[in-house]
Amino acid sequence: MNDATSVDSAPGIKEPDFSGIDRAALFAELARVLPADCLLIEHEDIKPYECDGLSAYRELPLAVALPREEAQVAAVLKICRKLGVPVVARGAGTGLSAGALPHKFGVILSLARFNRILKVDPAARLAVVQPGVRNLAISEAAAPFGLYYAPDPSSQIACTIGGNVAENSGGVHCLKYGLTVHNLIALRILTIDGELLELGSRAPDTPGFELLALFTGSEGLLGVVTEVTVKLTPKPQLAQCVLAAFDDVVKAGDAVAKIIAAGIIPAGLEMMDQPATAAVEQFVRAGYPLDAKAILLVEADGTPEEVAEEIAAVRKVLDGAGATEIRVSRDENERLKFWAGRKAAFPAAGRISPDYYCMDGTIPRRRLGEMLEAITQMEHKYGLRCINVFHAGDGNLHPLILFDANKPGELERTEEFGAEILELSVRLGGTITGEHGVGFEKINSMCVQFASPELTMFHRVKQAFDPAGLLNPGKAVPTLHRCAEFGRMHVHHGQLPHPDLPRF
Amino acid sequence: MNQLTQYYADTLRAAARGGGKVVPRGGGSKDFYGRATVGEILSLADYRGIINYDPTELVLTARAGTPLAEIEALLAEQNQCLAFEPPHFGSGATLGGAVAAGLSGPRRMQTGPLRDFVLGTKIMDGRGDILKFGGEVMKNVAGFDVSRLLAGSLGSFSLILEVSVKVLPRPPYEATLRMAVPEAEALARLNSWGGQPLPLAASAWYDGQLTLRLAGAHAAVDAACSKLGGSRLEADAASAFWNSVREQQDAFFGGGEALWRLAVPTTAAPLSVPGRQFIEWGGGLRWWKSDAPASVIRSAAQAVGGNATLFRGGDRRDERFTPLPLAQLRLHQGLKKAFDPNNVFDASRLYAELA
Ligand SMILES: Cc1cc2nc3c(=O)[nH]c(=O)nc-3n(C[C@H](O)[C@H](O)[C@H](O)COP(=O)(O)OP(=O)(O)OC[C@H]3O[C@@H](n4cnc5c(N)ncnc54)[C@H](O)[C@@H]3O)c2cc1C
Numbered sequence: 001m002n003d004a005t006s007v008d009s010a011p012g013i014k015e016p017d018f019s020g021i022d023r024a025a026l027f028a029e030l031a032r033v034l035p036a037d038c039l040l041i042e043h044e045d046i047k048p049y050e051c052d053g054l055s056a057y058r059e060l061p062l063a064v065a066l067p068r069e070e071a072q073v074a075a076v077l078k079i080c081r082k083l084g085v086p087v088v089a090r091g092a093g094t095g096l097s098a099g100a101l102p103h104k105f106g107v108i109l110s111l112a113r114f115n116r117i118l119k120v121d122p123a124a125r126l127a128v129v130q131p132g133v134r135n136l137a138i139s140e141a142a143a144p145f146g147l148y149y150a151p152d153p154s155s156q157i158a159c160t161i162g163g164n165v166a167e168n169s170g171g172v173h174c175l176k177y178g179l180t181v182h183n184l185i186a187l188r189i190l191t192i193d194g195e196l197l198e199l200g201s202r203a204p205d206t207p208g209f210e211l212l213a214l215f216t217g218s219e220g221l222l223g224v225v226t227e228v229t230v231k232l233t234p235k236p237q238l239a240q241c242v243l244a245a246f247d248d249v250v251k252a253g254d255a256v257a258k259i260i261a262a263g264i265i266p267a268g269l270e271m272m273d274q275p276a277t278a279a280v281e282q283f284v285r286a287g288y289p290l291d292a293k294a295i296l297l298v299e300a301d302g303t304p305e306e307v308a309e310e311i312a313a314v315r316k317v318l319d320g321a322g323a324t325e326i327r328v329s330r331d332e333n334e335r336l337k338f339w340a341g342r343k344a345a346f347p348a349a350g351r352i353s354p355d356y357y358c359m360d361g362t363i364p365r366r367r368l369g370e371m372l373e374a375i376t377q378m379e380h381k382y383g384l385r386c387i388n389v390f391h392a393g394d395g396n397l398h399p400l401i402l403f404d405a406n407k408p409g410e411l412e413r414t415e416e417f418g419a420e421i422l423e424l425s426v427r428l429g430g431t432i433t434g435e436h437g438v439g440f441e442k443i444n445s446m447c448v449q450f451a452s453p454e455l456t457m458f459h460r461v462k463q464a465f466d467p468a469g470l471l472n473p474g475k476a477v478p479t480l481h482r483c484a485e486f487g488r489m490h491v492h493h494g495q496l497p498h499p500d501l502p503r504f
Numbered sequence: 505m506n507q508l509t510q511y512y513a514d515t516l517r518a519a520a521r522g523g524g525k526v527v528p529r530g531g532g533s534k535d536f537y538g539r540a541t542v543g544e545i546l547s548l549a550d551y552r553g554i555i556n557y558d559p560t561e562l563v564l565t566a567r568a569g570t571p572l573a574e575i576e577a578l579l580a581e582q583n584q585c586l587a588f589e590p591p592h593f594g595s596g597a598t599l600g601g602a603v604a605a606g607l608s609g610p611r612r613m614q615t616g617p618l619r620d621f622v623l624g625t626k627i628m629d630g631r632g633d634i635l636k637f638g639g640e641v642m643k644n645v646a647g648f649d650v651s652r653l654l655a656g657s658l659g660s661f662s663l664i665l666e667v668s669v670k671v672l673p674r675p676p677y678e679a680t681l682r683m684a685v686p687e688a689e690a691l692a693r694l695n696s697w698g699g700q701p702l703p704l705a706a707s708a709w710y711d712g713q714l715t716l717r718l719a720g721a722h723a724a725v726d727a728a729c730s731k732l733g734g735s736r737l738e739a740d741a742a743s744a745f746w747n748s749v750r751e752q753q754d755a756f757f758g759g760g761e762a763l764w765r766l767a768v769p770t771t772a773a774p775l776s777v778p779g780r781q782f783i784e785w786g787g788g789l790r791w792w793k794s795d796a797p798a799s800v801i802r803s804a805a806q807a808v809g810g811n812a813t814l815f816r817g818g819d820r821r822d823e824r825f826t827p828l829p830l831a832q833l834r835l836h837q838g839l840k841k842a843f844d845p846n847n848v849f850d851a852s853r854l855y856a857e858l859a
Pocket of ligand 1: 052053089090091092095096098099100131152153154158159160162163164165167168169170171172220221223224225226346435472
């Protein structure tokens with residue numbers, strides 16, 4: 001607004017320069033609040049923290065803090081705030097978007113030692129856990145009560161709940177049971193000022209703005225999670241899985257739409273293309289039909305009566321949709337075998353290729369055919385192979401681009417291939433990331449998905465939490481300068497935003 | 505529609521210049537909610553129309569002024585629904601108003617609250633700029649989740665122009681049971697059933713009578729009916745009853761006392777507040793008709809980790825929602841400023857301190 005009556009300068013135009021940080025002061029202050037075994041500064045000690053699950057991006061931090069107490073976390077944050085030092089929170093480091101990539105002039109704040117389950121309350125169907133608790137450990141602790149924590153990322157044996165909150169992670173069952181955001185009850189967070197905030201509550205509504213939802217998926221940019229209260233779900237009595245084969249991927253995609261149109265929301269609804277089934281079959285022998293162009297896995301869960309009813313309905317739809325083969329798991333062993341292949345897709349890609357790069361766009365399901373066709377063309381264009389696994393129920397596509405980082409130029413070609421897939425996801429009405437987050441990896445693609453007014457608003461929201469911009473800077477939301485440099489700035493209402501900014 | 509958005513932007517800019525306030529309004533069905541408003545009403549009733557509905561993608565996008573009734577009728581044709589059952593509280597209820605009020609209906613504990621279903625929004629901030637967040641896909645973690653932040657914001661920092669919501673198939677089968685149970689026993693049973701894989705879709709307890717709605721696969725509902733006991737209501741009577749709960753037309757909601765809405769942990773023991781009580785959401789929502797002082801009711805809720813809202817009646821100049829702790833309030837003020845630096849949206853409807 002030109003005639004603004006108050007000062008309204010836009011944040012997030014340029015990345016701040018942190019190079020002038022006083023390291024000696026930082027180390028001295030950290031050493032004052034952390035015991036010796038909670039502070040790492042030697043090269044060999046901090047080296048393991050140089051990357052997360054996306055190892056193509058590496059950076060060494062100035063220091064790694066491994067506090068044990070919430071008060072120590074607050075103290076570290078206050079020091080960094082005072083000295084103007086960037087802070088990057090870290091859980092298990094399984095992230096796939098370089099969200100936990102260290103900042104060259106910053107501190108890695110590891111929550112790994114916050115690994116206690118504080119309470120499992122079966123009557124209230126919730127668990128209170130520290131942020132470093134592993135996702136699967138929550139379900140294990142709840143199992144004696146017939147309960148579990150529903151979101152199940154494939155990395156669930158390793159990833160932490162704090163990382164899940166920061167990424168709003170999903171799993172193969174989130175079509176029916178929701179993402180992390182749908183399964184959170186409350187969070188305790190520390191702001192960059194070391195101030196404690198409770199978001200959400202055990203009551204079904206909390207007064208004020210929906211801060212719990214805003215915080216979920218904020219990639220460590222708004223605060224540090226120090227405690228998580230999660231919803232526990234009653235374990236279904238029975239689960240059964242249908243494996244269906246198709247001689248055409250588009251037919252498989254249409255079958256998914258038909259299942260939904262029939263009023264069925266399966267517990268899991270996954271698709272794999274032929275190269276993906278071939279890759280995993282070598283590796284786990286799940287018994288997938290190798291001549292199929294695509295296979296679908298459809299899971300029903302609930303009471304035995306419910307499952308029988310749903311499986312019958314699913315069968316009927318799949319028959320009508322032209323499945324060439326339909327198998328229904330006869331027992332728990334066979335069900336797990338059906339899933340074993342899908343769950344091994346990433347490691348299998350790692351087996352058949354020296355390196356692979358996992359993309360994470362979401363598209364409206366009806367555009368799947370177009371997307372897969374375009375990916376096939378891109379394989380020729382970039383001279384690289386790609387296998388596709390797909391959370392078909394919710395449109396979240398994971399193309400795995402196979403490459404060899406030791407061959408000059410392959411990584412760069414892979415990155416371009418990936419970026420082109422993401423741009424197409426946006427053009428088809430979807431998004432550049434469904435569950436892995438933007439992190440550092442997809443920061444340029446954000447310029448394609450959002451125009452500068454939205455990006456500026458994200459910076460303003462961050463400013464309300466973190467006025468000095470110290471929490472995970474350079475991730476998740478690009479500066480307008482970066483977008484101008486990247487040169488693929490979203491054009492809003494036919495006008496270039498911020499025409500006054502220099503373009504490179 | 506462009507003329508309308510131009511008019512909205514002009515109105516906001518004029519308010520900024522003149523120091524006035526703007527109060528967004530859909531159908532006016534929730535005018536009673538929150539503190540008394542201050543400022544000029546900006547109606548979104550004409551900004552209406554369904555923009556996209558794709559049953560197999562489970563998503564519907566509509567302009568804010570689209571009547572909920574129109575949306576629900578269209579969904580019903582495809583055997584789908586808004587699973588969070590937003591209360592209308594009047595024939596004019598709109599989608600934008602439902603999201604701004606953030607209220608969910610009887611099925612909330614089975615399906616999740618309204619905010620869970622908001623996938624994307626187009627808004628106009630206090631500068632008069634149009635912004636788009638989220639989208640039409642189920643899974644989307646690009647950028648902060650501003651769309652869900654708008655749920656329950658009561659027009660305090662932005663105009664909601666468009667909303668994309670997740671829709672779901674209607675449950676294939678439903679049954680309603682009624683049984684005589686005292687309050688403490690009803691709460692204990694609801695919490696115990698909540699921990700079991702039962703298709704429990706809604707609950708209501710009033711005056712010693714517990715009514716349960718089961719929704720899901722035919723076989724599962726039948727199995728649950730025989731397990732839970734009680735007597736089964738006729739389908740017509742059942743749907744009339746649940747509608748009267750959702751729309752607060754049940755006899756309980758009549759009478760002259762103020763209506764308080766207490767959101768508490770489902771496991772909270774029976775509250776002792778003077779007045780009459782109606783319990784929903786498996787024990788998580790406790791309505792009280794009471795003329796007790798606000799402090800008595802608020803502390804009863806706070807003592808069990810909950811909060812109390814003065815929903816209807818009482819003085820509209822008083823605080824209606826539970827006051828925020830100072831650190832929270834400062835964050836709210838910061839966010840309000842991010843969207844509305846000139847303070848043109850009336851936020852006093854939510855909290856006097858936010859204005
Ligand atoms: C083999 C494999 C399979 C995977 N499968 C899935 C899948 O199915 N679905 C899915 O969604 N993801 C999947 N992932 C991605 C990853 O596991 C998730 O993103 C996970 O949530 C990251 O958790 P983490 O503890 O490893 O977090 P990290 O990688 O350590 O950090 C991730 C982000 O969270 C922030 N963060 C961490 N802890 C905190 C905290 N306490 N407070 C504030 N911010 C914090 C970090 O700063 C960073 O931005 C997979 C990864 C791998 C390697």
